Amino acid sequence: MLKPESLTERQALQVEPMPRVLLRLTLSCLLLIAVALLLVYQLTWRPPAHELLTASCSTAVQAPKLVPGQALKVMTWNIQYLAGKRYVFWYDMADGSGPDERPTPEDLAYNLDEVARVIRDEQPDIVLLQGVDDGAKNSDYQDQQKLLQERLADLYPCSTQAFYWKAEFVPSPHIWGSVGRKLTTLSRFHIDSAERLQLPVPDANIISRQFQPKNALLVSYLPLRDGGKLAVINTHLATAKPGDGTAQKQIAATETLLDKLEGGGTPWLIGGDFNLLPLGQYQRLPEQQRISYATDSELHALWEKYPMIPNNTESSGTDRSQWLTHFPNDSRINGPDRTVDYLFYSPSLKRVSARVRRDDTLLISDHLPVIGRFLLPVLP
Incomplete structure (x- = not known):
């Protein structure tokens, strides 16, 4: 049972x-x-903290070496991936509400020719470009450095490059594809070597951080004919967010490099989009435009030590309108209203002249080119 x-x-x-x-x-x-x-x-892309790069120099044109004591003309320009000024992109608004996601192919082509025109007209010895796209979906996967070099091959036999944003796919509805953005340095003079130095990145969770830009310093070393070298540094710092500490950390890392070069007797200059205001401009901005900046600019750590172009007297003085470098993509703003692009240089270099090219560049990018002319030091 x-x-x-x-x-x-x-x-x-x-x-x-x-x-x-x-x-x-x-x-x-x-x-x-x-x-x-x-x-x-x-x-996604995880660059090393320090990466040695290969400088590219054409074999068709023999690039000369720099001569101690010679004049050197340098231009820095954030070309905004050749997008032009007919847009308010989603990221241009603090809340991400900008209506535009990408430029048209026609605007990319037009602004490519315009950037090449300005560079050819100025013919600086060294060109520091930021916002140069390579393989990005929203700029039609163009290699914009290659396109520019094809138009300027007779002027610049040497170049270096370093990515600061790169991913095969970014799962943002505004991108939904690849990104690729880099620093490009073009030189009329020979470049011996180069390196990429990773800057501190903004705090974020481990997943988000993989898709964010990874700002860097692109350092190119140009040999002097009688020995020694000139270090030329190109950078685009992160968009400032007061209180998160990123700007202070990136400026501190930059300062460490400049101090090392200066202490070692290596003449240097650095140019780029620093995304930081000079002394006195914060108070002049409308309140809604101050959100990305600190009252006390983090840039003071550099300007207190080293000369800069434009200096604080120029960028905040009576003729400050001549030194404004940023024309935000914002329908409420009808012209350049702040300075965020600079050239800093070793005290061993002598400034001869400087200016911001404004009149014929307002519609090419949301940044204007900054141009400086220097005398290199004479070796003892």
Whole structure:
């Protein structure tokens, strides 16, 4: 005679499969997480803290070496990936509400020719460009450095480059594809070597951080004919967010490099989009435009030590309109209203002249080119 099951035994039989279901669900979730992390790892870019780069010099044109004591003309310009000024992009608004996501192919082509025109007209010895796209979906996967060099090959036999934003896929509805943005340095003079130095990145969770820009210093070393070298540094610092500490950290890392070069007797200059205001401009901005800046500019750590173009007297003085370098993509703003692009240089170099080219560049980019002319030091 079969013994009837007790209530406890029947309950145990009913409950027993549940741990197996939970185990399968847990394992499935862990597998999905692992696949997602692997996908993020494969789609994104993690540059080393220090990377040696190869300078590219044409064999068709023999690039000369710099001569101690010679004049040197340098231009820095954030070309905004050749997008032009007919847009208010989603990222131009603090809340991400800008209506535009990408420029048209026609605007990319027009602004490519315009940037080449300005460079050819100025013919600086060294050109420091920021916001140069390479392989980005929203700029039609162009290699913009290559396109520019094809138009300027007779002027600049040497170049260096370093990415500061790169990913095969960014899962943002405004991008939903690849990004690639780099610093480009063009030189009429020979470049021996170069290196990329990673700057501190903004705080973010481990996933978001993989898709964000990774700002850097591109350092190019130009040999002097009688020995020694000139260090030329190109950079684009992160968009400032007061209180998060990123600007201070990036400026501190930059200062460390400049101090090292200066202490070692190596003449240097640095140019780029620093995304920081000079002394006195914060108070002149409308309140809604101050959100990205600190009352006390983090840039003071550099200007207190080293000469800059434009200096604080120029950028905040009676003729300050001549030294404004940024024309934000914002329908409320009808012209350049702040300075965020600069050239800093070693005290061993002598400033001869400087200016911001404004009249024919207002519609090419949201930044204006800053141009400086220097005398290199004479070796003892």
